[in-house]
Amino acid sequence: MNENNEMLAIILAGGQGSRLGKLTKSTAKPAIPFGGRYRIIDFTLSNCANSGINTVGVITQYQPLELNAHIGNGSSWGLDDQMGGVTVLQPFSSTEGEKFFEGTAHAIYQNIEYIDQQNPKYLLVLSGDHIYKMDYEAMLDYHKAKKASLTVGVIPVSPEEAKRFGMMNTDETDRIIEFEEKPEHPKSNKASMGIYIFNWATLRNYLVNSFSTNNELEDFGKNVIPMYLANNESAYAYSFDGYWRDVGTIQSLWQANMEFLSPYNSLNIGDHNWRINSKAQVLPPMYLTSTSNINNSMIVDSCYVAGEVDHSILSQRVSIGAGSKVVDSMIMPGATIGKNAVVDHALVGEEAVIGDDAVVKGTEDDIAVVGYGEVLGVKKS
Amino acid sequence: MKHNSVSAIINLVEPWEQLEPLTTNRPVGTLPFGGRYRLIDFPLSSVTNAGIQNAMIISPRSGRSVADHLRSGNDWNLDTIRGGLFNFPYNDLSLIAPQKKETLVHHYYDNTILFLKRSNSEYTVIMGTRNICNIDLRALLRYHQERDNPVTTVYKSIDAKDSDPDTTVLQLTDNGMATAILPAASKNVVPNDNGKFAKSLNIYMMSTVDLIDILKEANERGDLISLENLMLQAVMQHSANAFEYTGYYANIHDIESYYDSSMSILEEDNFRSLFYSQRRIYTKVKNEIPTFFAKSSHVKGSLCGTGGYIEGKIDHSVIFRNVFINRKSQIKDSVIMQGTRIGAGTKVENAIIDKNVVIGPNLQLKGTPENPLVIGKGKRIFQQTEVSNE
Numbered sequence: 001m002n003e004n005n006e007m008l009a010i011i012l013a014g015g016q017g018s019r020l021g022k023l024t025k026s027t028a029k030p031a032i033p034f035g036g037r038y039r040i041i042d043f044t045l046s047n048c049a050n051s052g053i054n055t056v057g058v059i060t061q062y063q064p065l066e067l068n069a070h071i072g073n074g075s076s077w078g079l080d081d082q083m084g085g086v087t088v089l090q091p092f093s094s095t096e097g098e099k100f101f102e103g104t105a106h107a108i109y110q111n112i113e114y115i116d117q118q119n120p121k122y123l124l125v126l127s128g129d130h131i132y133k134m135d136y137e138a139m140l141d142y143h144k145a146k147k148a149s150l151t152v153g154v155i156p157v158s159p160e161e162a163k164r165f166g167m168m169n170t171d172e173t174d175r176i177i178e179f180e181e182k183p184e185h186p187k188s189n190k191a192s193m194g195i196y197i198f199n200w201a202t203l204r205n206y207l208v209n210s211f212s213t214n215n216e217l218e219d220f221g222k223n224v225i226p227m228y229l230a231n232n233e234s235a236y237a238y239s240f241d242g243y244w245r246d247v248g249t250i251q252s253l254w255q256a257n258m259e260f261l262s263p264y265n266s267l268n269i270g271d272h273n274w275r276i277n278s279k280a281q282v283l284p285p286m287y288l289t290s291t292s293n294i295n296n297s298m299i300v301d302s303c304y305v306a307g308e309v310d311h312s313i314l315s316q317r318v319s320i321g322a323g324s325k326v327v328d329s330m331i332m333p334g335a336t337i338g339k340n341a342v343v344d345h346a347l348v349g350e351e352a353v354i355g356d357d358a359v360v361k362g363t364e365d366d367i368a369v370v371g372y373g374e375v376l377g378v379k380k381s
Numbered sequence: 382m383k384h385n386s387v388s389a390i391i392n393l394v395e396p397w398e399q400l401e402p403l404t405t406n407r408p409v410g411t412l413p414f415g416g417r418y419r420l421i422d423f424p425l426s427s428v429t430n431a432g433i434q435n436a437m438i439i440s441p442r443s444g445r446s447v448a449d450h451l452r453s454g455n456d457w458n459l460d461t462i463r464g465g466l467f468n469f470p471y472n473d474l475s476l477i478a479p480q481k482k483e484t485l486v487h488h489y490y491d492n493t494i495l496f497l498k499r500s501n502s503e504y505t506v507i508m509g510t511r512n513i514c515n516i517d518l519r520a521l522l523r524y525h526q527e528r529d530n531p532v533t534t535v536y537k538s539i540d541a542k543d544s545d546p547d548t549t550v551l552q553l554t555d556n557g558m559a560t561a562i563l564p565a566a567s568k569n570v571v572p573n574d575n576g577k578f579a580k581s582l583n584i585y586m587m588s589t590v591d592l593i594d595i596l597k598e599a600n601e602r603g604d605l606i607s608l609e610n611l612m613l614q615a616v617m618q619h620s621a622n623a624f625e626y627t628g629y630y631a632n633i634h635d636i637e638s639y640y641d642s643s644m645s646i647l648e649e650d651n652f653r654s655l656f657y658s659q660r661r662i663y664t665k666v667k668n669e670i671p672t673f674f675a676k677s678s679h680v681k682g683s684l685c686g687t688g689g690y691i692e693g694k695i696d697h698s699v700i701f702r703n704v705f706i707n708r709k710s711q712i713k714d715s716v717i718m719q720g721t722r723i724g725a726g727t728k729v730e731n732a733i734i735d736k737n738v739v740i741g742p743n744l745q746l747k748g749t750p751e752n753p754l755v756i757g758k759g760k761r762i763f764q765q766t767e768v769s770n771e
Contacts, residue, residue, distance in 0.1 A: 036671035037687070076668075262673060271672050280666040282456065284656035285416030289649070290682040298671035300687055301417075313671070 006121035007140055007197070009053045010111070011044055012104055013128035014061030019249045022371035025348055028060065029248070031067040033332040033350065035260045035269070036313045038278045038298045039070055040247060041128040043076075045086075046276045048126075049077040051136040055084030055118055057106050057309055058128070061091055061100060076279040089114055103218030104194075109207045115200065123203060125196040125220065130245040131256050133267060133274050134195075139238050143197045149233040150203075152176065152225070153195030155244050165219045167190035168237045176235040179225045189238050193244060196220060201232070243267050254347055254367045257330040261298060283316055291322045307337070321356070322339030335370075341377070346370065353378060385763050387522060388435035388464075388500035388589065389428045390493065390507045391421060392571040392608050393447065396547065397741050399635035402757035403735060407640070409633065410510035411446040413718050413736070415646050415655070416699050419450055422631065422664045423515065423524040424508040430517035430660040431455045435500040437493065439608065441473030454615050459661050467496055474605055486603045490596040493608070497589050497596075501716045507612060509583040511547075512537075513627045513642065515660050516584065524624045532615055533586045533622040534559055536579040541565075541572035544580070547634035549613075551579040551623055559621040562613050582626060585612045629654040634680035640733060640753045643699050643716045648684060669702050677708055686719070707742070714750070732756065744768060 015274030017029025025034065028039035031252070041058075048056050056079060060067055067088075089111050091100045101107040108115070108125065115123065122143065124136055134153070139293040143151040154168050162183065169178040172297035204228065212215045228235050245256040259265060264345040269276060288294065293308040302317045307324035314320070318331045321339035329346040329373040337343060338356035345362035349372040356361060358377025362368030370376060393411075397404035403412055410421040421438075428436055436459055440447050447468060453459075454466030471477070477485070497505060504525070506518055516535065525533040536551045536559075544550070548565040550619075553573075562581045563570050572578055574770045595615055597644050604611070629651050631642035645651050656662055669688030674680065680696040686702035693710035700706070703719045705723040723729060724742035731748035734756045740746065741763035748754030754768075762768060 005440065106466075206461050275668060277668045280668055282661070282666060284652075284662070285472050285684045285686050286672070287649070287652060288680045288683050288685065294674040294678060294680060295676045299674065299685070300671045 004105075006120060007053060007116060007122040007124050007136075008118045008138070008200075009048050009056045009124040009126060010108060010115070010125045011039060011041065011056060011058045011128045012107055013066075013067060014101065014107060015131065016062040017248060020253065021250060022251075022374070023250070023347065024063070026063055026372055027066045028063050031070055032247075032253070033315050034131065034253075034259060036245070036298045036315050037280075038276060040131065041067070041070070042276055042278045043131050043133070044126050044128055045071075045074075045077045045079070047132075047134050047136060047236075049079055049277070050274050051134075053124065053136060054079060054081040056086045057111065057114055057118075058086060059089045059091050059101075059111060061107075064088070064090060070279050072279065073198040077277050079103065082188075084118075103222070104220045105207065105224045106216070106218045108203075108212055109217075112204065112207070116205075118370065120200050123196075123198045123200045125194075125198065130193065130244060130246055132193075132240075132269075133242060133262075133276070134240055136195075136197075139195070140197060142238050143236070145354060146236045147234065148197075148223070148236045149199050150235040151197040151238050152229050152235065152368075153193040153240055154190035155193050155240050155338075156189045157191040158189070159186050159345070159372045162186035162189065162191060166225075167191055170237050174237050174239070176237055177223075178231065179221075179229060180219060192221065193240065194220075210251050250347065250367050250369055251365075254330065254345075257347075258311070258328065261296065261311060261313060261328070281316060285340050289322070292320075307339075332372075338378075344368075349374060352376070385389060385504070385522070386502045387431065387433050387504045387506060387518070388437070388497065388502035389424075389433050390437045390439065390496075390505060390608070391424050391428075392439045392507060392509050393444075394439055394607050394609070395509050396634065397441075397512050400639060402755060403636070403639065403733070406758065407446040408441050408444075408510075410440075411450055412633065412639070413701060414513070414633075414643065416701055417686045418662060420510040420513065420666045420676075421450070422662055423509055423513050425451075425459075426456050426660065426662045427508070427514075427516050428506075429459070429663055431522075433518065434459065434461055435496075435502060436464075436466050437496045438466065439472050439493075440470045442471065442476060443473045444468055445469035452665070456666050464500070467640070469496075471492075474607065474671065484606060487600050489605050490600050490607065491676075494593055494596050494600075498595050502589050502591065505589045507585045507592075507608065509609065510580045511633045512584075513580060513628055513633065513655070515628050515631075515655055515658055516582075516626055517660065518586075521584070521586050521624055525589075527624060528622040530558065530622045531587055531591045531619050532612075533624055534562070534616060535582045535584040535610075535624045535626050537582055537626050538577045539580045541576050541578045543639065544578055545632070545634060547632060547638075548578065549581045549583075551581055553579055553623055553677050557623055557688060559616055559623040561617045579623065579625075582633075583609065585615075587615075587619075589703070599632070628658070636753060636755055637734070637751060640716070640731075640750070643696070644714065645698055647684065647699065654683070666697045667702065675708075676762065678706075693725075699734075715753075735760075738762070 013030040017024040053078040099110040196293045286303040289306040292305040297309045304319040306322040307320040312329045316335040318336045323340035326343045331348045332350045334351040337354045341358045348366040348370045352370045352377045355378035393408040395409045459466040544565040551559040552561045614748045672689035675692040678691045682697045685700045688703040692708040693706040695712045698715045705722040709726045718736045720737040726743040729746045732754040735758040
């Protein structure tokens with residue numbers, strides 16, 4: 001690895017995302033559309049490119065087709081680099097058996113040949129399912145300054161939220177002294193973001209030793225961090241205080257989309273110095289007919305709106321018929337809503353069809369979901 | 382030579398004077414159109430949709446805006462390992478110094494000949510940009526191959542009363558062959574029995590070998606005339622097969638025609654015919670954020686690009702990418718290009734506002750449908766006295 005890319009990024013994008021129900025039935029969570037013209041993984045990929053990381057491995061496993069097509073050669077993020085580039089890493093078979101993986105650390109172990117090929121000094125491990133803007137270069141600087149073996153990205157959370165996270169308890173120098181998974185009585189407010197920088201040589205030793213002795217380090221949170229702490233490796237917490245959302249559930253995905261509903265949102269999506277890029281399709285401009293009525297909403301290319309849209313996000317190629325009303329909802333690419341229909345507090349999947357006069361109504365605590373390609377309320381002729 | 386392979390020449394040397402100030406710093410081919418496109422996107426997309434991989438762009442001047450828009454040609458699938466996009470600037474003879482002109486005699490067509498030879502193609506199609514259409518070049522090639530004349534040209538049947546100073550008309554024989562292409566204003570040009578003209582769309586298909594011969598002969602004669610005029614001569618010399626195009630069509634030759642064409646695309650049938658046919662229109666890809674429509678916004682019968690922020694009222698207008706329409710402003714029957722900002726309470730009607738213009742608050746910008754108000758690129762207008770048609 002040349003000196004411009006001493007750090008290799010690995011994005012873990014293989015999880016099923018079963019808590020997203022119907023939406024991840026046929027696609028991986030990182031490929032789920034977000035904010036009108038993005039997919040969830042765009043935030044992590046753009047962060048890599050904006051942080052000057054030009055070599056990225058994306059580990060996939062569950063339903064990878066849409067994700068692979070989206071990532072392509074990485075050119076949408078300027079990652080089609082002569083010196084590096086994006087490599088999609090899929091499970092493969094070998095003389096040692098099939099290299100599917102069970103946990104996050106196991107996923108790294110199964111792709112050890114790829115990582116060795118890049119020969120990085122530092123390994124950045126990322127999740128492909130978070131919405132945030134973060135400079136990983138600043139985190140690497142911190143990792144170097146602390147002479148750390150492991151640095152964990154952490155975000156402040158309330159004691160109530162802490163019950164859902166892996167919590168890092170640190171001393172006054174931010175060195176991690178204890179790790180608690182989903183504690184009932186949290187001792188700190190530092191929740192792990194699932195972002196790690198490792199000295200690759202050290203992590204490699206741990207992984208190889210443990211997997212060759214059947215003492216398997218499957219998961220970073222459950223196994224690797226406890227082992228690092230037990231062995232007195234220097235592990236530090238790096239505090240991030242920007243906007244960060246885990247969008248692993250229907251509720252949190254809807255909530256994050258609603259928070260996105262302004263160009264001056266907490267994510268500052270319009271900031272040209274930290275652009276979030278996506279695979280851009282060339283589509284005609286949006287067409288808003290004389291019967292359209294749009295308030296507090298975000299709309300993108302190739303939408304056709306003849307109805308009412310209030311506090312909602314319409315993705316590419318969405319069509320809203322006359323007399324229909326879309327409120328507090330996020331409509332994914334290619335979905336069609338007929339005439340005089342109502343869609344309220346809902347996530348509508350790609351290419352779904354909602355017929356004339358149909359009603360899809362959720363509540364703030366129970367968001368309605370229409371699956372990919374699902375057809376609702378269309379009368380059979 | 383691969384059987385049936387086609388190369389394309391997009392000729393941007395076109396009349397631009399009547400389109401000032403929109404064409405002061407750009408050729409007609411890079412005029413923004415339809416909310417997110419440039420005129421050159423239409424012929425280039427036809428090229429892409431026909432699987433053509435070799436394209437030559439003839440630019441009148443430096444071609445900065447052309448190069449900026451096209452880059453590697455990636456967005457039109459023209460950066461493959463076979464073929465590619467070749468940009469040739471400084472071809473507008475009216476802008477070339479007399480001494481330089483002398484050196485061009487016997488050499489003016491050298492670059493084009495070189496491109497054609499290297500393209501190794503069997504056929505070549507030549508297109509301009511000021512006639513907007515979405516043509517199937519594969520069908521045009523088949524039509525050409527089935528007929529005997531060395532050149533095939535394309536027309537759109539229009540009402541004779543709809544012709545304008547830029548209109549040139551195919552003179553058709555009874556068996557549908559074109560013997561000449563003449564200005565509609567010439568006294569020998571008369572409509573057919575249905576009052577129609579066969580309006581030339583400035584598109585020519587011929588074998589590459591024949592085109593190289595035509596260019597070599599012009600070089601030998603020492604001609605310094607545009608490719609467009611050379612093609613008119615070729616039709617007169619050889620007669621041409623005439624292919625009728627029946628889809629959406631618009632001709633951009635002056636401010637009023639640009640304005641009318643922009644408004645015509647707001648009619649849903651026209652919009653669908655041009656943008657949602659089997660043949661997609663490609664353009665430079667940009668990563669803009671979604672357009673935000675605030676609670677106070679009120680948008681009817683309009684096209685909008687992405688990256689916009691809309692607070693005011695928009696009625697029957699074409700709004701490009703990254704446009705800011707502030708509170709209580711009213712935009713009616715207008716074209717607002719990329720990156721322009723309209724201040725609060727300002728009223729815009731029957732106007733064309735070029736890229737990156739800033740209009741202050743509480744102003745009135747009004748033209749008429751026959752004489753739309755035009756604000757040139759990058760203008761800053763903060764007082765009513767600064768509003769004037771250029």
